[in-house]
Amino acid sequence: NYDFTSWRADIKTCLLQAGLHNKDQTFLLAESQITSEEILDDVSQLIDSAELVNLYQGSDIEAIAQACTPSCHERSLEPSSSSIFKTYISRVRTHLHFALVLDPSSQCFLARMRRHPSLATGCTASWFDEWPPEALAACAEHHLRRTHGRLDGGGGGNMPQDPITEAGRAAVVGAM
Numbered sequence: 001n002y003d004f005t006s007w008r009a010d011i012k013t014c015l016l017q018a019g020l021h022n023k024d025q026t027f028l029l030a031e032s033q034i035t036s037e038e039i040l041d042d043v044s045q046l047i048d049s050a051e052l053v054n055l056y057q058g059s060d061i062e063a064i065a066q067a068c069t070p071s072c073h074e075r076s077l078e079p080s081s082s083s084i085f086k087t088y089i090s091r092v093r094t095h096l097h098f099a100l101v102l103d104p105s106s107q108c109f110l111a112r113m114r115r116h117p118s119l120a121t122g123c124t125a126s127w128f129d130e131w132p133p134e135a136l137a138a139c140a141e142h143h144l145r146r147t148h149g150r151l152d153g154g155g156g157g158n159m160p161q162d163p164i165t166e167a168g169r170a171a172v173v174g175a176m
Contacts, residue, residue, distance in 0.1 A: 016060065029043065043119070
């Protein structure tokens with residue numbers, strides 16, 4: 001079982017790789033691994049600020065200072081603890097990414113979105129499920145209106161547009 005202690009150890013490793021070594025990190029977290037809401041509290045906090053309270057120990061702080069002090073000097077910043085940690089957080093923001101695998105049909109999905117707004121506002125949702133034909137048609141029509149101005153091809157753009165035939169429209173809708 002994946003518990004909060006395992007989560008904290010794993011995310012600390014990823015944060016240190018991203019912040020100390022400028023290594024791109026993607027943390028994949030599946031819904032089955034969210035064994036306590038504290039894990040999502042942490043994810044939300046990381047999305048908002050890229051830092052977690054009480055995560056680092058003395059040796060981690062020394063490693064952060066050693067890795068980030070040269071960057072402070074390069075940017076003509078005083079290597080204070082504040083500027084060193086800001087440099088570290090900036091690196092984490094650049095190099096750490098989350099892939100959350102959540103089931104939108106689960107009973108706790110909406111409650112989690114309400115409790116952790118950054119899961120909705122600070123993330124890009126990718127839906128991996130079959131779309132109903134009406135949704136596909138609406139997306140295709142929206143795209144055609146945006147690129148051609150109108151479904152009949154008139155107006156809307158700076159360049160002359162060829163009219164979109166019904167067969168062309170059906171082909172675009174079918175492709176989506």
